[in-house]
Amino acid sequence: MSAFKFCSELKIGQSKVAQGQPTYIIAEAGVNHNGKMELAYQLVDVAVDAGANAVKFQLFHTEELILQDVEKAPYQQGDAADEESQYQMLKGLEISIENCRELKAYCEKKGITFLVTPFDIVSLAELKNLGLDALKISSTDLTNTMFLQQAASFGIPVILSTGMSEKSEVERALATIQPVNNQVVLLQCTSSYPAPESQIQLSVINRYKQDYQVLVGYSDHSVGIGVSPYAVAAGAMLIEKHFTLDKSLPGPDHQASLSPEELKEFVVQIRQVDMMMGDGIKAVQLCEEQNRKALQKSLVASCFIGRGELFTSENLVAKRTGGAGISSVHSSQILGLRASTDFAPGELIDV
Incomplete structure (x- = not known):
């Protein structure tokens, strides 16, 4: 019996977001706007x-997020001549809370849900007070307990990724959130860019369901359209995937993101899996x-059966x-x- 009940x-x-509902698809814009609002609107x-159901951006104050001399993560590094620190790179990718307010209004006009990942307190x-859904x-x-406590206190659904983590850390995070907020979607994630297929661990999706009685999803960092359709078949109810306007743009995430055409096909394939999954009720299908x-x-x-004779496995056949x-x-x-x-051999049985 799970100690959790979300x-x-x-x-x-x-x-x-629920079992039997179409998969909730988050198109992850992230920082692929390169700090330019014109690109963010596009x-x-x-x-x-x-x-997509939602488009998601990232909000951070670089000085609150990282020390100034921290090197870039391996996937963020460009050529050998790239001496820019992670701090310098992130500083050029910031948008403000006012930018978020403008983007949210634009999303409302366009009929898509606006989401944000904050990266600092x-x-x-x-x-x-932005009115996020x-x-x-x-x-x-x-593993940032104070951050999780404050996020949970918003009283809105929390979508929590679990890349780079151990089972005990996932459980500690859920135990931190649950006392004040039972609206959680827990995402299996492999935080490598790209994530090797041999280390995707899709089986964790059902393990999360069983162990924590929680809604589950998948944060996809695999190559191309990649793993997400399989994740839906494995039980994911929410999927997020990075996309970009142009993979050749400068910046840390463009190359590992979907192009606009790939994002369209991504949604199409997930909706096909949704259709194939059905309602989970075993019944004779119309086509059958x-x-x-x-x-x-x-x-x-199977042979002559006389009136009054017992029906047996020897004189009946299917x-x-x-x-x-x-x-x-x-x-x-x-x-x-x-x-x-009387019944002749091959005659239909009628009682």
């Missing part, structure tokens, strides 16, 4: 055109009904009859009864 359904904007347009506090917490803050009639078997006499007669599924109810009339 809500089994939540709403983000106009869409529900990213929103691309997400809308692709049919100041940015988190700035988002308190949900709050995304990056894997980098999974004629085949069922033609191929399933009914009871017929054969295809085009749907006529008594289905062989009822054989246990027929065996031991007496024939009410």
